[in-house]
Structure formats: structure tokens, C-alpha cells
Amino acid sequence: MLSVVFLPLGCVVSRRLPQILLLLALALWLAASYGVRYGLMEDVRWVGACSDEAVAHWQCSVRSNLGLLIHFGVLGWGALIASVLGFAVPNRVGRYLAWVGLLLGMLALVLYSASLAVFAVVIAGLRLVRSHRGP
Numbered sequence: 440m441l442s443v444v445f446l447p448l449g450c451v452v453s454r455r456l457p458q459i460l461l462l463l464a465l466a467l468w469l470a471a472s473y474g475v476r477y478g479l480m481e482d483v484r485w486v487g488a489c490s491d492e493a494v495a496h497w498q499c500s501v502r503s504n505l506g507l508l509i510h511f512g513v514l515g516w517g518a519l520i521a522s523v524l525g526f527a528v529p530n531r532v533g534r535y536l537a538w539v540g541l542l543l544g545m546l547a548l549v550l551y552s553a554s555l556a557v558f559a560v561v562i563a564g565l566r567l568v569r570s571h572r573g574p
Contacts, residue, residue: 468542472549480505480550505550515555518543522562537566 479502489499522540525533541563547556
């Protein structure tokens with residue numbers, strides 16, 4: 440009797456669970472992106488530590504390479520290309536490309552490459568909310 444009462448609730452939870460997990464993953468990705476921005480790129484400690492030639496931290500090379508990626512717009516262009524391909528490619532591959540575009544676009548938005556990333560996030564979002572057509 441008890442399982443019959445909670446059976447519809449279990450179906451609703453299991454049907455929405457992937458969507459809830461995806462939203463949670465997006466929130467964690469956004470938090471990690473802001474952690475990289477404020478913890479590595481804008482933190483004053485790393486400016487002093489990385490300016491000293493005698494001390495070589497792996498964080499300094501990550502910071503330097505991220506700076507180059509931001510300067511040349513690699514994150515924004517990568518997000519835009521993945522989003523447009525995801526929009527054009529059908530089925531599951533298109534959805535995966537749209538997710539890659541969305542994640543790269545969110546990272547680019549946080550890391551100072553907002554001009555291209557805005558379009559990438561919108562295109563990827565449109566692809567991800569598009570209904571599944573097919574057999």
C-alpha cells in the first residue's frame with residue numbers, strides 16, 4: 440500500500456533527476472570558473488610569485504597560458520565553433536557539441552572573452568532546449 444502511494448512521486452523524481460544533475464553540474468562549473476578567475480588570475484599573491492624568475496610554480500605557467508588563451512580569444516572562438524556545429528549537427532553528437540560550446544562559453548564569459556561567448560552560449564542554449572525529433 441505504501442509503495443503504491445509513493446510510486447508516482449518516484450517517477451517524477453527519476454524523470455527530472457538528469458535535468459537537476461545537469462543544472463547542478465552547470466552551477467559547479469560556474470563556481471569553478473569564478474574560482475579560477477578570482478583565485479588564480481586576479482589574486483595579487485600570484486602576480487608577485489610569478490614575477491620572480493627564481494621560483495617556478497606550475498600555477499604560474501597555467502596562469503600564463505590562460506592569459507594567452509584569453510588574449511587571443513581561443514575560448515570564445517572555441518565556444519562559438521562548438522555551438523554552431525552543435526546547432527547544425529543532428530542527434531546526440533549535436534547535443535554533445537552544444538554542451539561543449541555551453542561550457543566553454545560560460546568559461547569565456549567569466550574569463551574576460553564575453554564578446555564571442557555571448558553568442559556561443561545563446562546558440563548552445565537554443566540547441567539544448569530544442570525538442571528531440573526523430574524515431
